[in-house]
Amino acid sequence: MKVEAKHEVEAKTKPKTGADLLVESLIKENVDTIFGYPGGAVLPIYDSLFRYKENFTHILTRHEQGAIHAAEGYARILRKPAVVIATSGPGATNLVTGIADAMMDSLPMVIFTGQVARGVIGTDAFQEADVIGITTPITKHNYQVQDVKDLPRIVREAFHIASTGRPGPVVVDIPKDISANHCEDSYDTDFHLPGYQPTTKPNPLQIKKLGEALANSKKPVILSGAGILHGNATEQLIAFAERHSLPVTTTLLGLGGFPGDHELALGMAGMHGTYSANMALYDCDLLINIGARFDDRLTGNLQHFAPNAVVAHIDIDPAEIGKNVSTNIPIVADSNEALLSMQKLIKNSPNHGDWLRDLQTNKKNYPLWYNNPKEEMVPQWLVEAVYKVTNGEAIVTTDVGQHQMWAAQYYTFNKPNRWITSGGLGTMGFGFPAAIGAQIAAPNETVVALVGDGGFQMTLQELSVLQERGLPVKVIIVNNCALGMVRQWQEKFYEERYSESLLYVQPDFVKLAESYNIRGAKFETQEELIDQLPELIAYEGPVVIDARVLQLENVYPMIAPGKGLHEMIGVKP
Numbered sequence: 086m087k088v089e090a091k092h093e094v095e096a097k098t099k100p101k102t103g104a105d106l107l108v109e110s111l112i113k114e115n116v117d118t119i120f121g122y123p124g125g126a127v128l129p130i131y132d133s134l135f136r137y138k139e140n141f142t143h144i145l146t147r148h149e150q151g152a153i154h155a156a157e158g159y160a161r162i163l164r165k166p167a168v169v170i171a172t173s174g175p176g177a178t179n180l181v182t183g184i185a186d187a188m189m190d191s192l193p194m195v196i197f198t199g200q201v202a203r204g205v206i207g208t209d210a211f212q213e214a215d216v217i218g219i220t221t222p223i224t225k226h227n228y229q230v231q232d233v234k235d236l237p238r239i240v241r242e243a244f245h246i247a248s249t250g251r252p253g254p255v256v257v258d259i260p261k262d263i264s265a266n267h268c269e270d271s272y273d274t275d276f277h278l279p280g281y282q283p284t285t286k287p288n289p290l291q292i293k294k295l296g297e298a299l300a301n302s303k304k305p306v307i308l309s310g311a312g313i314l315h316g317n318a319t320e321q322l323i324a325f326a327e328r329h330s331l332p333v334t335t336t337l338l339g340l341g342g343f344p345g346d347h348e349l350a351l352g353m354a355g356m357h358g359t360y361s362a363n364m365a366l367y368d369c370d371l372l373i374n375i376g377a378r379f380d381d382r383l384t385g386n387l388q389h390f391a392p393n394a395v396v397a398h399i400d401i402d403p404a405e406i407g408k409n410v411s412t413n414i415p416i417v418a419d420s421n422e423a424l425l426s427m428q429k430l431i432k433n434s435p436n437h438g439d440w441l442r443d444l445q446t447n448k449k450n451y452p453l454w455y456n457n458p459k460e461e462m463v464p465q466w467l468v469e470a471v472y473k474v475t476n477g478e479a480i481v482t483t484d485v486g487q488h489q490m491w492a493a494q495y496y497t498f499n500k501p502n503r504w505i506t507s508g509g510l511g512t513m514g515f516g517f518p519a520a521i522g523a524q525i526a527a528p529n530e531t532v533v534a535l536v537g538d539g540g541f542q543m544t545l546q547e548l549s550v551l552q553e554r555g556l557p558v559k560v561i562i563v564n565n566c567a568l569g570m571v572r573q574w575q576e577k578f579y580e581e582r583y584s585e586s587l588l589y590v591q592p593d594f595v596k597l598a599e600s601y602n603i604r605g606a607k608f609e610t611q612e613e614l615i616d617q618l619p620e621l622i623a624y625e626g627p628v629v630i631d632a633r634v635l636q637l638e639n640v641y642p643m644i645a646p647g648k649g650l651h652e653m654i655g656v657k658p
Contacts, residue, residue: 104133110240124172126199153183158522174212189509225253250283287418296431302371312376313342316420341498360451389649484540487569514543598629
């Protein structure tokens with residue numbers, strides 16, 4: 086006969102607390118994974134998690150920033166809300182960068198922060214911070230629980246808001262007395278949000294207007310954004326583009342929403358986009374934007390962005406339509422629903438074979454390029470090598486900077502949910518913990534974290550999680566001993582004054598990995614890496630690779646600040 090542990094007996098007889106209500110609410114939302122870091126104000130919650138531990142996998146990161154970025158990677162793969170828990174004060178404020186990152190990139194998150202007891206809120210109590218005030222500008226919505234009976238309803242609302250319409254982060258701030266005090270077994274969870282009714286289906290009249298514009302166009306192009314991925318609309322996009330022979334450009338966050346090797350694909354557009362994609366946006370007479378928000382890194386100088394085009398903008402968030410680019414045909418809808426309607430209502434389009442031939446000529450005559458001295462490691466070559474060894478099937482995460490752009494340019498993404506990067510906020514330190522979350526979300530996939538030597542050192546303590554969980558993430562440090570993109574801008578726009586952008590002192594990354602009982606390797610030549618990379622990628626455990634690349638290599642093409650899409654530098658015929 087099994088002898089029950091003391092805490093198991095107590096759990097069956099102990100009155101419920103607010104923390105128990107919270108944990109039971111998470112179970113009802115089908116949450117099985119939590120990223121977090123405990124502290125005083127969330128001790129009641131962690132005590133309840135211990136008593137319900139058979140229902141959850143809790144990922145204890147070594148910093149709250151690691152928890153929030155790992156949750157972002159998890160959410161981006163599974164397209165469902167990821168859950169984060171942190172304590173009050175510094176625990177909550179350490180989440181702020183990740184919350185803002187998730188807001189900019191439309192990631193569904195529900196974040197629970199501890200708070201000091203209600204009786205001392207506003208007194209500058211120990212580890213008190215105004216979480217509501219801090220996070221209001223960077224969340225889709227936030228709550229501070231004032232009555233325990235509201236907690237189950239708030240949890241339901243939080244998950245609903247985070248995952249519907251345009252996804253985003255929701256913060257629930259829980260005072261310690263709310264989570265610690267005893268309460269009734271259950272409370273009403275019904276909710277009604279009359280002010281929050283996202284529009285998912287398009288107005289048929291607007292779709293017909295788009296059809297008329299397409300029928301009259303000679304140079305149409307589709308801009309595919311992250312909204313295609315959020316709406317699971319890849320198949321519908323491919324069908325529509327093929328039916329009407331429409332060329333497709335992609336935003337940075339939209340990579341994988343349309344196959345990168347498709348004959349209609351022009352590549353990524355924007356500051357470091359391809360010549361063919363940028364010139365298509367510049368020369369087009371009809372621009373069909375599906376799920377992109379026209380940010381400045383995409384458009385360049387707005388005076389020169391699609392200057393002769395009729396602009397149709399399809400987005401689930403009406404606030405984005407007309408915000409940056411004047412829009413002729415606004416369509417508020419979910420991307421998948423819009424494309425289904427477009428397939429149904431738009432029957433014909435004119436022959437624009439000359440336009441397609443011009444674009445294909447641009448693709449052929451102005452491809453991406455780099456110099457490749459065989460005796461040294463070139464970062465673009467490194468990304469191509471990773472692509473070949475992984476057969477283009479890996480989930481790739483990055484930090485922000487040069488390596489991010491090289492990954493976007495030279496790792497061709499043909500499937501959705503294979504590309505995880507920080508787009509809108511541009512967060513260094515994002516890539517490695519995001520890879521941890523992605524690996525947890527997709528345990529049978531190959532996950533590669535292509536990170537910079539600067540960004541990796543911001544969150545490298547999460548190597549503990551790789552060791553602890555045995556997660557087979559492959560970390561490849563694109564190591565140029567510099568803050569590469571900062572150095573590139575200093576070279577081009579600040580007369581090569583490399584002010585605090587060169588990293589003269591670095592750890593021995595191989596020894597660092599080995600100190601965590603993780604396999605490490607260092608390569609300085611192409612020959613060394615290509616000989617061992619296949620075995621390292623196939624290795625069943627985690628790996629850290631220090632790939633020493635040319636320091637002065639730059640990302641091209643490039644659009645300088647204030648210039649238009651047609652004014653790229655670094656283009657070679």
